[in-house]
Amino acid sequence: MRHSSAGLNVVSLLAMLFLYGPIFVLVLYSFNAAHLSMAWRGATLKWYAALMHDEALLAATANSLLIAVVSTIGATCLGGLIALGMDRLPGRRQLLIEGTLVLPLVIPEVMMGVALMLFFVMLNMPLGLTTVILGHIVFNIPLVTIMLRTRLRKLDPALGEAAADLGASSWQVFRYVTLPLLRPALWGAILVAFTVSLDDFLVTFFTAGPGATTLPLKVYSMIKSGVTPEINALSALLLVLSMSCVGLALHLQRREV
Amino acid sequence: MPPRPLPSRFSSLPGWLAVPGLLWMSVFFLVPLGLVFAISFASRGTYGGIVWEFTPSNYLDLLHPLYGKILGQSMWYATVTTALCFVLGFPLAYVIARSPVRWQPLLLLLVMLPFWTNFLVRTYAWMILLRHDGLINRFLMALGVVDAPLELLYTPAAVVIGLVYGYLPFMVLPLYVAVERLDPLLVEAAWDLYASRWAVLTHVILPLTKPGIVGGCILVFIPSIGSFITPDLLGGARSMMIGNLIQHEYLVVRDWPLGSAVSFVLMAVVMTAVVLYYRSASRTDGPLEGR
Numbered sequence: 357m358r359h360s361s362a363g364l365n366v367v368s369l370l371a372m373l374f375l376y377g378p379i380f381v382l383v384l385y386s387f388n389a390a391h392l393s394m395a396w397r398g399a400t401l402k403w404y405a406a407l408m409h410d411e412a413l414l415a416a417t418a419n420s421l422l423i424a425v426v427s428t429i430g431a432t433c434l435g436g437l438i439a440l441g442m443d444r445l446p447g448r449r450q451l452l453i454e455g456t457l458v459l460p461l462v463i464p465e466v467m468m469g470v471a472l473m474l475f476f477v478m479l480n481m482p483l484g485l486t487t488v489i490l491g492h493i494v495f496n497i498p499l500v501t502i503m504l505r506t507r508l509r510k511l512d513p514a515l516g517e518a519a520a521d522l523g524a525s526s527w528q529v530f531r532y533v534t535l536p537l538l539r540p541a542l543w544g545a546i547l548v549a550f551t552v553s554l555d556d557f558l559v560t561f562f563t564a565g566p567g568a569t570t571l572p573l574k575v576y577s578m579i580k581s582g583v584t585p586e587i588n589a590l591s592a593l594l595l596v597l598s599m600s601c602v603g604l605a606l607h608l609q610r611r612e613v
Numbered sequence: 614m615p616p617r618p619l620p621s622r623f624s625s626l627p628g629w630l631a632v633p634g635l636l637w638m639s640v641f642f643l644v645p646l647g648l649v650f651a652i653s654f655a656s657r658g659t660y661g662g663i664v665w666e667f668t669p670s671n672y673l674d675l676l677h678p679l680y681g682k683i684l685g686q687s688m689w690y691a692t693v694t695t696a697l698c699f700v701l702g703f704p705l706a707y708v709i710a711r712s713p714v715r716w717q718p719l720l721l722l723l724v725m726l727p728f729w730t731n732f733l734v735r736t737y738a739w740m741i742l743l744r745h746d747g748l749i750n751r752f753l754m755a756l757g758v759v760d761a762p763l764e765l766l767y768t769p770a771a772v773v774i775g776l777v778y779g780y781l782p783f784m785v786l787p788l789y790v791a792v793e794r795l796d797p798l799l800v801e802a803a804w805d806l807y808a809s810r811w812a813v814l815t816h817v818i819l820p821l822t823k824p825g826i827v828g829g830c831i832l833v834f835i836p837s838i839g840s841f842i843t844p845d846l847l848g849g850a851r852s853m854m855i856g857n858l859i860q861h862e863y864l865v866v867r868d869w870p871l872g873s874a875v876s877f878v879l880m881a882v883v884m885t886a887v888v889l890y891y892r893s894a895s896r897t898d899g900p901l902e903g904r
Binding site (some may be wrong): 466472490 | 734782
């Protein structure tokens with residue numbers, strides 16, 4: 357543009373710096389040899405090595421992975437079926453379902469956490485891995501449904517109709533036409549659900565009992581008990597993990613044209 | 614009537630498939646939410662249990678200045694956060710929308726990527742920067758701007774910085790869609806008619822991107838007002854927000870009825886914002902499309 361101003365570019369650059377600066381500093385300092393001070397004392401991998409020997413941390417990692425895998429499978433099945441089923445319902449009912457699914461995404465997560473905790477406690481269910489998984493499925497279902505639904509609506513109905521005209525049963529239309537076309541979106545949804553579950557703090561915080569510590573809960577308690585270089589290392593690992601999951605998910609989404 | 618119904622939409626599968634998932638959402642989401650609502654009208658027993666007797670007293674208790682202060686403070690932090698996100702986000706969205714088309718997806722991805730990483734970790738990164746001996750204080754002292762480290766962490770300013778940092782991407786996306794739709798010729802026309810910089814901004818660009826501005830502001834305001842982690846880690850005891858009050862009532866004081874009432878006040882604020890969002894989106898065929 358003729359009048360694009362340098363001022364705009366400067367502010368944008370500052371905004372980008374603002375977004376990435378803290379992450380960069382965090383990762384950088386996870387390699388800092390100094391124990392307590394922020395002064396740079398040379399690069400080291402010892403904080404990462406220390407993580408490998410932390411039994412509680414390894415247990416938390418195992419919990420996190422178990423919760424993420426199970427809740428992703430559950431939410432993908434349940435949420436995927438909603439996306440496929442609701443397409444055939446009358447418009448008003450679709451709106452109602454959409455509203456119900458948007459609600460968990462907009463209400464404050466702390467509220468979802470306390471509501472689930474209250475529910476489980478009133479049912480006398482002991483808080484633990486099971487309750488965390490049940491809760492994670494709740495916030496992942498809407499994500500999966502919305503991602504698959506967006507993709508479904510972009511597909512050309514003529515493809516399915518052609519298959520039906522050629523004598524395919526509705527199952528065959530799904531198996532040989534819809535599913536292959538949905539596959540990139542499906543993988544995208546799986547990766548996003550997995551990442552969100554892995555990163556979740558609040559719902560887990562309220563629904564996990566003492567025995568179900570996850571990585572974010574562990575990070576939280578480490579932060580609360582004092583800033584140490586190990587947290588930097590663990591944080592850097594979590595950042596890399598979720599960034600690669602999401603990068604992959606977005607890559608898959610992009611390919612589906 | 615055709616001999617067999619052709620799929621009118623893409624999915625060829627029956628509607629009842631949606632039932633298990635919807636049942637799950639009802640049992641584990643709508644019912645718990647209803648439970649919170651019901652408990653907000655009950656009262657707390659002597660030993661922390663719940664006495665099921667209808668009373669509006671929890672909501673009346675919230676009129677106490679102490680709670681009023683926390684509610685007002687949360688509104689204030691969320692408002693300042695929204696304003697700062699706009700000031701930072703608008704130029705960024707503008708530059709992205711006016712950059713070469715093949716760069717745009719990558720730039721948007723760069724804006725969104727931090728959002729998809731662990732929120733707790735990103736907030737913690739600010740603790741390293743803002744600490745007493747943190748990077749910012751060391752930097753300022755090295756430059757000789759200050760003699761002694763500033764108290765940056767555990768202040769309202771730290772909370773607002775953390776919130777802006779967390780939710781800036783929500784502002785940029787709707788603004789990007791709005792600016793992208795803005796016809797550059799209209800801006801050119803204003804320049805040709807000798808409009809000043811300020812006039813172009815206030816009479817052309819801002820009015821034409823208003824749907825995106827409203828959308829972005831609401832999308833930032835909603836998570837800001839309900840935040841818990843940011844004030845918990847970056848704020849001190851005095852910069853508590855509604856989310857912290859809820860957690861405090863539930864887990865520390867164990868006054869569930871009062872905690873539930875606070876939750877519903879928060880929910881009412883959030884739902885008002887959501888309704889406003891959908892109204893502004895439906896009037897202008899939606900900045901949601903860009904998400």
